[in-house]
Amino acid sequence: MESCICPKFEAAIEILAKKWTGLILRVLMEEKRRFRDIREQIPQMSERMLAERLKELEASGLINRQVYPETPVRIEYTLTDKGKALQPVLDSIEKWAHEWI
Amino acid sequence: MESCICPKFEAAIEILAKKWTGLILRVLMEEKRRFRDIREQIPQMSERMLAERLKELEASGLINRQVYPETPVRIEYTLTDKGKALQPVLDSIEKWAHEWI
Numbered sequence: 542m543e544s545c546i547c548p549k550f551e552a553a554i555e556i557l558a559k560k561w562t563g564l565i566l567r568v569l570m571e572e573k574r575r576f577r578d579i580r581e582q583i584p585q586m587s588e589r590m591l592a593e594r595l596k597e598l599e600a601s602g603l604i605n606r607q608v609y610p611e612t613p614v615r616i617e618y619t620l621t622d623k624g625k626a627l628q629p630v631l632d633s634i635e636k637w638a639h640e641w642i
Numbered sequence: 643m644e645s646c647i648c649p650k651f652e653a654a655i656e657i658l659a660k661k662w663t664g665l666i667l668r669v670l671m672e673e674k675r676r677f678r679d680i681r682e683q684i685p686q687m688s689e690r691m692l693a694e695r696l697k698e699l700e701a702s703g704l705i706n707r708q709v710y711p712e713t714p715v716r717i718e719y720t721l722t723d724k725g726k727a728l729q730p731v732l733d734s735i736e737k738w739a740h741e742w743i
Contacts, residue, residue: 547664547665549736549739549740549743550664550665550735550736550739551661551664552739552743553735553738553739553742553743554655554658554659554664554735555659557655557659558655558656558658558659560652563648563651563652563655564648564651623742626738626741626742627738629734629737629738630731630734630735630738632734633730633731633733633734634651634654634655634731635650635651636730637654637727637728637730637731638650638651638653638654639650640727641654641724641727642650642653642654
C-alpha cells in the first residue's frame with residue numbers, strides 16, 4: 542500500500558514544494574482574487590514569479606483563471622475543488638512547522 | 643501571519659520533498675526498525691540512498707539512531723516526538739494525493 546501511493550505522494554509534494562505556492566494557495570483559500578490582489582498580499586514575490594506560479598497552478602488543475610471581457614479586462618483567480626481540498630494539507634504542515642521548526 | 647509562517651512552511655516541505663523520505667517516515671511510524679528492515683520495506687531504494695536519508699533525518703531531529711554494542715552490532719532507528727508529529731501531515735498529503743492525483 543505504501544509503495545503504491547509513493548508516486549502520488551511525491552507528485553503532491555512536488556506541487557507544494559515550489560517557492561510561494563503554499564502562500565498563493567493560502568491567499569486564494571480566502572476568496573477569489575485578481576493578480577494585483579495576490580501581489581499585494583505577498584509583496585516579496587516578483588510579478589514574474591507570480592505569473593509563473595499561477596500558470597503552473599492552473600496547469601495542475603488547482604486554480605481557475607476567469608477572464609471578464611471588460612475595459613480594462615478583469616481576470617480573477619479562484620481555487621478549483623482540487624485546490625480547495627488542499628486546505629487540510631496546508632493546515633497540517635503549518636501546524637507542524639509552527640510547533641517544531 | 644501568513645508571511646511570517648512562510649520560511650517554516652518551506653523548511654517543512656523541504657524535508658518532505660526529498661525522494662523516499664515520506665516512505666521512510668511511514669515505515670518508522672509503525673515501530674522501531676533496523677537498517678535492513680527499512681530496506682526490505684522499500685526494496686526500490688538503494689542502500690546508499692537509505693543511508694543518506696537516515697543521516698539527514700537524524701540531523702533534522704526526526705529520528706534517533708540507537709546503537710546496541712552487541713556482536714554483531716545492532717542499530718535501531720526510531721522516530722523522535724518531532725518525527726511522530728508528522729503523522730497527520732503524511733496522512734493529509736496521502737489522502738489528498740489519493741483523491742486528486
